[in-house]
Amino acid sequence: MIGYYLYFVVVDSHDILNNPYNHRIDSQSSTVIRGTIYSKNGKKLAYTDTKNTESDLTDDTREYPYGNVFSHAIGITTHGKYGLEKMCNYDLLSSQTNVISKIVDDFTDNTEKGCDVHTTLSVNIQKTAYNSLKGYKGAAFVMNPTTGEIYSMVSLPSYDPSTINDIWDQIANDPNDSRLVNRATQGKYIPGSIFKILTTLEYMRENKNYNDFSYNCNGQANFGGFSIKCFNGNSHGSETLKDAFAYSCNSAFSTIGNSLKVSKFKKTAEDLMFNQKLPLDMDYNQSVFPLDKDSTEFDITQTSIGQGKTTISPAHMAMIASAIANDGVLMKPYIVDHIESSSGNVVSYTKHEKYKTLMTKAEAKQLQEYMAAVCEYGTGRIMTNSDYSAYGKTGTAEVDKKDNVNSWFVGYAKKGKRKIAIAVVIENMPEGSNSAVNCVKEIFDSYFDKK
Template sequence: MEVKVMPVKNNKDNTVKKNDSEIEQIENNLGQFIEKEYGIRPAEDACDEPDNQTISDNDTKDIQKQEKRKRRKSNREIVIAAYICMMIIVAMIVYLGKFIAADNTEMLSNPYNKLQGVLEKYTKRGDILSADGKVLATTVTDSNGNEIREYPYGKMYAHSVGFVGKGKTGIESTYNIYMLNSSINPVYEAITELKGEKNPGDDVVTTLDSKLQKVAYDALGSYKGAVLVMNPDNGEIRAMVSKPDYNPNTIAVDWNKIVNEDDEESALLNRATQGLYPPGSTFKLITMLEYIRENNNYEDFSFQCKGDADIEGVKVNCHNKKSHGKLDINMALAKSCNGAFAKMGTSLDIESYNNTCSQLLFGKELPYTGQYSKSIFDLPTDANAGLITQTSFGQGNTMISPLHAGIIVSAIANGGYIVTPHLVSHVQGGDNMTVRSFSYSKGEQVMTDREVKALRKAMGDVVNSGTAYALSASNYKVYGKTGSAEYDSSGESHAWFVGYARKNKEKLVVSIIVEGAGTGSEYAVPIAKKIFDSY
């Protein structure tokens, strides 16, 4: 029997081919995924067993590297954030320390700070003392148990010490917070609080010398004006007088009368720091300073004074049209010749003149903690000859306070430095131990040694052979400048004297204005002499 073998269709081969195709597609998809996600291109024979294991190891290493990079980046961001936070905290700590050390005083001293009212309930206001220990202000209790502020010297220290009552002025205001603070022993503080009593406040010790203050006060007499006495080396104000004045003991009763006075009286105005006056011939010191700066051969200056002169078409008269004859620069200052200084003034560079006045703090803040007025120097670069000549000898639009004049003279006396005038030395506790000291360093040097030497020589001639000759017969050396400053069209003038006395190493500056009195040599110089003689 014949057996016929029929061909059989190989389904297995077809299935294998189909499976191979699907596997290849899966490999391709996996390769694309790995390449897309990890940046790794698989080997062509990825499905072979050995190669596939190699790719897996490489992938793992690359993934681990990328994870490390991510962690490193994340850690770096955390470190930066932590560093920024740390810097912010450090800045806050530094600011807090600065605030505690200094800035808080200004805030606490603000009259609108309600904390002061709280302190007044628990602290008996401290005293204000002179440099030599005299009590200038104290708190007493009347028969009804009410606290009253008492001023033993009445009007004499009215403008420097100030008052408490209708508000606060002077030292009473500026250093208020210190007198409401108590630095007594904590044990005693606890005892007084348990008794329901107030703790004694700290005392403010001033730089004022009671002897000099009395001499200056008496010397000004019944005149309106101001007297400022200071140490040119450290800025200590040794005496400060302003008249008209008031009695701080009766300020509440006299208040309405005082505030309704006309402007000429202005008893509450501290003329020593807030009064502005034309400087008159005292300003010739500044004109001379500028002339020295612009002319190396300033000693060759010469002027023939005939009592009046025509300067750039402007008629200029000396006092009473007195002829001074031929003058060099020193004798021009000594004789206070208006014509000579008008000649100097019209030769100056106006911009440089303005810069010198700005350097000397005209129109600028003064280094003084109390109330004061800014001085004025107004001379445009296109000013006409009339304004220039008037400005050169202290008229025109120029205005200055006795305080500012004292600062400028102090610079001449101390070698050219701006000092910080001040009324307070330190604060002391109940046991007379210092609890707070105030330091006042010299400021900018505004004059060179050459300039200071030249000004001192000329100011010495003012005393030895000029308008302040009355000060020459003394056992101390005086350098100064008188001034007669016209303030209205009638020719009425204020009397000025600014200068300093030196004996051995000690120096004392005075700045004196006598309103409406006339010439400085006649009215201001005698006041200066009384002060210098007493010291």
């Protein structure tokens, strides 16, 4: 009993306090002005309009200055809670003022003000990501590999939290309306060729002489009863592992995949958090690596090029890119920098924290070299003339038989001491389009242009 009590206080209590079904905390909204949510640079992302708070403290007074742009990151307070409004509900409705001030407020019928939440979100990066994705379905997740700060989390289609009451009936009655789904963390996407990062890592682990790899691509690899083709049947000719990665050669990688030990491949995937919990404090879906001892040759080859039943979210893929950028170490992602009381005192703050070593430094360095090749002469060469160094992997995941794909780019960029890691997916694009890489370039350009 004592052990459980301690566990509850340390681990579970905050989640239960923030649970949307816990009406005890919400009852405070009649006497406490809900705190403000700020961006990294002090811009108001959500606040309570205090003009009429003496007579009306309902959530209808909540204002969202950036409308659709931050909808999934910030969330809503009505019809259940989402995003930061849910995650920080307790803090936003807790004044954290001293006892004397509370007594004075009680006797004078003054309303208290909840704590303010200062986030790591960048208005500049969020706007750029949102505008580059506008008009499509998709998501972007951007973070600092060195600290773990989440700079941006965009999901489209989106909604304006200020008008949620007006559109709620439509959302609730249409099973195909997915505006409330945060695709950045809850998306279950087929990864396509971005998964070749994991296939490459496993090949390196099983073959110490991986630098001696050579493959002659004629545009197609044949297996027992089926074949795997490169995009448009293109023949890449003689390739090293670096070339195969840069050109995203399906023939080479399906052959590589077929040579791997499934049990070890699965372990590497789970080392990189597939089939595992993710270090996120917001709602998310776990990624799935499906191979096991009963998997067929077809299953294995499909999985090795990112097809089949493998699924992943942009947030998870951005974490993998972040670890590669940080020499194998994943810093715990976080979106709340600090909580501040209405009197200006810092109630709590987030420390930079190492979450896990996903790979060795040597493995990360090798993947960095391969990802640089993608942006130098491979499928991401649009990055070539940038004034920063870019590293990445493109992907086109087949989603139907009409040549539509999910377009991916995963990677990072650096300039001097500044680094930024990213994952972007755009749904149902014409095969062969470079939509995701174009979107990422816009974000990189905007980030490194700001001093």
